Every structure is written in structure tokens, then in C-alpha cells.
Amino acid sequence: MTATPSEPYTPFVPRAQQQPRGRAPQPTGLRHRSASRDTVALLALPLLLALALPAAFAGGGTRRWFGGRAESQRAEAQAAKDAAAAAFYELDTAQRDLRISIETITAVDDSPAARRAVADFSALGQRIDQVSAQYIAAVDAHDLDRDDLEASAAARARTELSAAKDELGRAKQELDRFAQGLGPLLGTAETQLARLAPAVERARQGLLAASGALDSVRGSGLRADDLAARLAALAPELTKLNQGAGRHGVRETLERADRVVREAEAVRTEAERLPERAAEIDHRLVSLRTRAEALRTRAGQVPQVLSELRRRFVAACWQDLQQVPDQAAENVEQARSKLREARAARDAQRWPDAASLLSTVRALLNGTDEAVSAAGDRLARLNAVQKDPQQEIDRTRFAIRDAQRLAMAGRSTPDPRHARPLDDSVARLDRAIATLEGRHPDYWHFLTETEGVRQTVAQVVDLIRKERGTSA
Structure with a gap:
């Protein structure tokens, strides 16, 4: 629509509220007589004046009277004009409100859906401009206040103004349907805008808290130079937050505010923990030094x-x-x-x-x-x-027998996937025992073999339990 939000809208004033203008109606039926007839005329004059004056002032009107049909057509045209003006005002108001919604969406959202909405609103604006031009042309084409307005002209004005009103109404319906479709996009945008001010304030408060914690730590004699450098690096981010979303965008401002909050909170937490961390490092220094000395003695x-x-x-x-x-x-x-x-x-x-x-x-x-x-x-x-190799042998054989009993539980014959590694373990244990014979037995080989047998047996037991747990 051609009107902009800064232009005031001038409503149309109905005809009935307009001030009368023109001249008083002229009395009719009087003719000048000759001097010989003056007596009769003078006698009739008071009566005629008495009849003419009420007609001149009745109703306050000043238009020339052209008959009941012309006035009826004028009234209908004026009503059509008023209705069209109301429809124009409603459409203009709806378009202005919707423009605010579109601006809200574009300030936050740059998705394909948001771009389509902007393009559709632009196309709809062209349609509204067309029907608005039709309405304005119909209003400018007919002066319903003319004294000599004919009935046919009034009827034509009523027809054109009614058609303009109908087009304005249809454009309003299209605008309403478009506005309903914007619901999800507008809701998301308004939600983000509602988050904007609190997010920026949280960032400012986070920086303030981090600065306070850092000052407190420095007051205790700890420099915390690395934390001070990290806090100083956030100063440009705070400047951009203060410049506002109008310059940097709503989404970017929200992301920046969240990042500042996280980093400021990390600085604050580390600053508050720094005295404890210093004490912990002191303790570790003493503890590790003591352990190193003890280990040197053991080595x-x-x-x-x-x-x-x-x-x-x-x-x-x-x-x-x-x-x-x-x-x-x-x-x-x-x-x-x-x-x-x-x-x-x-x-x-x-x-x-x-x-x-x-x-x-x-x-x-x-x-x-x-x-x-x-x-x-x-x-x-x-x-x-x-001193006693039998203890190691018994321990390993017990593990093998326990696994064999588990493999046979509920079965008449063992599963080959279970029986084969268990049988191999028995043979491996026998070979390990055989290495103990002789003058210089390799006890370490014996120990590593028995440990290897127990590991194999444990794997078989674990496999059996998993399979039975799955089948159960």
C-alpha cells in the first residue's frame, strides 16, 4: 500500500456530518404584476412569505432539490464511499502490522523459509497497491457533494466504490491468510528477540563476576596473569554486545552473549579455585619429592x-x-x-x-x-x-574343571567351540608341568604358561555366560 507507517491516515467523513453550504432555496410561484395589480399582490405577499420561509430553513440544507431518487442515490453512494474507506483503513492497518512482523523475522532469521516469506510479502504488497490505487481513483472520480449531482452519476459512483471495497476486502483476506502462515516463523523470531536482552545482561553480569573474582585473587597475592589475559580478550566482545543487535544481528548477538557467559564463567571459576589449586600444587610437590626419594632407595x-x-x-x-x-x-x-x-x-x-x-x-x-x-x-x-609347584598346578586345574562343568550344564555333549579350547588348556598345563622335570627347571616359563591357561579358560567361561544370557 502506498501509505507508510509515518503518514497519518485521514478518515473519510460521512456526508451526514458535513456542514451545509450554498444558498437558501428560492421561493417559487411569484411573478411581478403591473402597478394596477399591486393591491392583490401586496395582500397575497404575507401569506406566501409565511409558507416559503419554513421551507427555506427546514433541515438546515442548502442544496437545490432535484427529487427523492437523486438524494437516495447520493446517500447510497456516500454509504458505499464510507464502507470503502473503512475497508481501506482496515487493509492499511493490517499491512502495517504485518510489515512489523516481517521485519521481526528478517532481523532474526535468514533461512530459506524466511526469505520466501519476504518475497511473498513483497508480491502481496504490489497487489495491495493495485487495489488501493483503484479505490483512490474511484474516490477522486466522483464528487458526491456537488449540488447538481445526477442520479445516474451517484449510481455509477456507488457501483465503482462498492467494487473498490470488495477488492480491498479480498486483499485483506489474502493478507490475513498470509499472516496465519507466518505463525511458526514469527513465534521463533519473537522467542529469540525475547532472549536478547536477558542474554546480553547475563554476559555483562558474568564479566563483572569474573572481574570481581580476579581482583579478589590478586588481593591475596596471586597474580593470575593467564586468567587476566583471558578476561581482557573478552573486552571486544563486550563492546560488540553494547553496540546492539541492530548492528551485528540478533542471532550473532545471542551467540556472542552465550560465548561470553561461558568464558567469563570459566575465568570466574578458575579464579575462585586458584588459592586451592596453589595449595594442591604445593602438596603435590612435597608428596612427589618424598616418593622420588623413597623410590630411589628401593631402586x-x-x-x-x-x-x-x-x-x-x-x-x-x-x-x-x-x-x-x-x-x-x-x-x-x-x-x-x-x-x-x-x-x-x-x-x-x-x-x-x-x-x-x-x-x-x-x-x-x-x-x-x-x-x-x-x-x-x-x-x-x-x-x-x-618350594611348592603343586599349589599353582591345583589352582589351574580347578579353573579348567570349573569351566568344563559349566560347559556341560544342561547338555549331553559339550559345544565344540567350548570343548576344544578347554581340552587344549589341559594339554598345555601338562606340558608346563613337564618343564619342571630336570636339574634346572624354568619356573618362570611354568608360571607364565599356567597364567596363560587360566586366561584362556576365563575367556571360555565368559563366552558361555554371554551366550546363555542372550538365549535366556
């Missing part, structure tokens, strides 16, 4: 363990442990060096570096602990099996 005992293994057992029982003493000493020294670096990082309040170095120290000490423990465990297990 110094590994050569004695290896010496006894070499003296009492064949080479296969201890050969893989030959490098343990040297590797343990190297790892312990490396751990002590990393501890010194971690101490320096803590003093410089480089908390991430200190934590990373302490993790490296722990990994070194864990590996060294396992190697040193393996040497002592090896000697203990070899001593036990040398």
Missing part, C-alpha cells in the same frame, strides 16, 4: 634381587629384568629434575606449567615403581613355585 635394592635371581634360577627367569636398575636410576633422576622445574613454575605462578610438569613426574615415578616392584615380585613368585 638401589634391585641389584641385590637380580643377584639372587641369577644365582638360583635359570637365565630365562631374570634376563628381562637386567635393565631395571639403570632405568630406575635414570627415571628417578629425571623425575627430580622435573620437580625442580615444577617448583620454579609454581614460584613464578605459572600454574598450568607447574601442573603439567608434576604430571610428567608422576608418570615417571609410576613406571619406575612398576619396574622395581616387578623384580621383587618375580623373586617372590619364583621362590613360592620352587
Whole structure:
């Protein structure tokens, strides 16, 4: 429609409310007489004036009277004009409201559906412009206030104005249907717009809380330079939030606000936890230093363990442990060096570096602990099996028999998938027992074989239970 939201709409004033204009109606039926007839005329004049004056002022009208049909047509045309004006006003109001809805959608949504809605609204606007032009042309073409308006002209005006009203009504119906179809898009857009102000405010409050937490930590003597740098990096984001969605878009502003909230919350949380983190690093420094010293003492005992293994057992029982003493000493020294670096990082309040170095120290000490423990465990297990190998044999045979009973439960013959690995385990155990015969038995090979048999048996048991659980 050609009207814009900034243009005031001037409603049409019905004819009945307009002020009369023109001149008073002239009396009829009077003719001038000759001087010889003046007496009769003068006698009749008061009576005629008495009859003419009420007619001149009755109803306040000033139009020339052309008969009842012309006035009736004029009234009908004026009614049609008023109805068309009302339809025009309704259509204009609906179009303005819908334009606001379209602007709301385009401010938030750039999807194909939103772009189609904008294109359809533009096409509908052209249709509204056409019917509006038809209405304006019909109004401009007929002056219903003319004194000499003929009945035929009034009838023609009524017809054209009624047709314009009908076209305006049909355009209004099309506009209403289009507005109904915008419901989902408009609802989503309004929801996002409703989130905008709270999201921006949450971002501002999050930054304020992070700044307060950082100030508090610094007041306790901790620098927190990395957190301060992360907080400073959010300053440009806050500037863009303050510039508003009109410049950067609603969706981008919402995403920016959410990102600022998350990052500010992370800074605040880490700042509040920083004193606890510093105390934790101090504790780990002391604990790992103590553990490194203890492990260095234990590693110094590994050569004695290896010496006894070499003296009492064949080479296969201890050969893989030959490098343990040297590797343990190297790892312990490396751990002590990393501890010194971690101490320096803590003093410089480089908390991430200190934590990373302490993790490296722990990994070194864990590996060294396992190697040193393996040497002592090896000697203990070899001593036990040398003293009484039957205990290991019985333990392994019990595992095999238990698996065989499970495989036969509810069956007359075992499933070959279960029976075959169990039979192979029996033969493998017999071969391991045979290695104990002779002057220098390989006890470590015996132990690794029996352990391997038990692992195979455990896999078969697990398979049987899974299959029966599935069939159940």
C-alpha cells in the first residue's frame, strides 16, 4: 500500500456530518404584476412569505432539490464511499502490522523459509497497491457533494466504490491468510528477540563476576596473569554486545552473549579455585619429592634381587629384568629434575606449567615403581613355585574343571567351540608341568604358561555366560 507507517491516515467523513453550504432555496410561484395589480399582490405577499420561509430553513440544507431518487442515490453512494474507506483503513492497518512482523523475522532469521516469506510479502504488497490505487481513483472520480449531482452519476459512483471495497476486502483476506502462515516463523523470531536482552545482561553480569573474582585473587597475592589475559580478550566482545543487535544481528548477538557467559564463567571459576589449586600444587610437590626419594632407595635394592635371581634360577627367569636398575636410576633422576622445574613454575605462578610438569613426574615415578616392584615380585613368585609347584598346578586345574562343568550344564555333549579350547588348556598345563622335570627347571616359563591357561579358560567361561544370557 502506498501509505507508510509515518503518514497519518485521514478518515473519510460521512456526508451526514458535513456542514451545509450554498444558498437558501428560492421561493417559487411569484411573478411581478403591473402597478394596477399591486393591491392583490401586496395582500397575497404575507401569506406566501409565511409558507416559503419554513421551507427555506427546514433541515438546515442548502442544496437545490432535484427529487427523492437523486438524494437516495447520493446517500447510497456516500454509504458505499464510507464502507470503502473503512475497508481501506482496515487493509492499511493490517499491512502495517504485518510489515512489523516481517521485519521481526528478517532481523532474526535468514533461512530459506524466511526469505520466501519476504518475497511473498513483497508480491502481496504490489497487489495491495493495485487495489488501493483503484479505490483512490474511484474516490477522486466522483464528487458526491456537488449540488447538481445526477442520479445516474451517484449510481455509477456507488457501483465503482462498492467494487473498490470488495477488492480491498479480498486483499485483506489474502493478507490475513498470509499472516496465519507466518505463525511458526514469527513465534521463533519473537522467542529469540525475547532472549536478547536477558542474554546480553547475563554476559555483562558474568564479566563483572569474573572481574570481581580476579581482583579478589590478586588481593591475596596471586597474580593470575593467564586468567587476566583471558578476561581482557573478552573486552571486544563486550563492546560488540553494547553496540546492539541492530548492528551485528540478533542471532550473532545471542551467540556472542552465550560465548561470553561461558568464558567469563570459566575465568570466574578458575579464579575462585586458584588459592586451592596453589595449595594442591604445593602438596603435590612435597608428596612427589618424598616418593622420588623413597623410590630411589628401593631402586638401589634391585641389584641385590637380580643377584639372587641369577644365582638360583635359570637365565630365562631374570634376563628381562637386567635393565631395571639403570632405568630406575635414570627415571628417578629425571623425575627430580622435573620437580625442580615444577617448583620454579609454581614460584613464578605459572600454574598450568607447574601442573603439567608434576604430571610428567608422576608418570615417571609410576613406571619406575612398576619396574622395581616387578623384580621383587618375580623373586617372590619364583621362590613360592620352587618350594611348592603343586599349589599353582591345583589352582589351574580347578579353573579348567570349573569351566568344563559349566560347559556341560544342561547338555549331553559339550559345544565344540567350548570343548576344544578347554581340552587344549589341559594339554598345555601338562606340558608346563613337564618343564619342571630336570636339574634346572624354568619356573618362570611354568608360571607364565599356567597364567596363560587360566586366561584362556576365563575367556571360555565368559563366552558361555554371554551366550546363555542372550538365549535366556
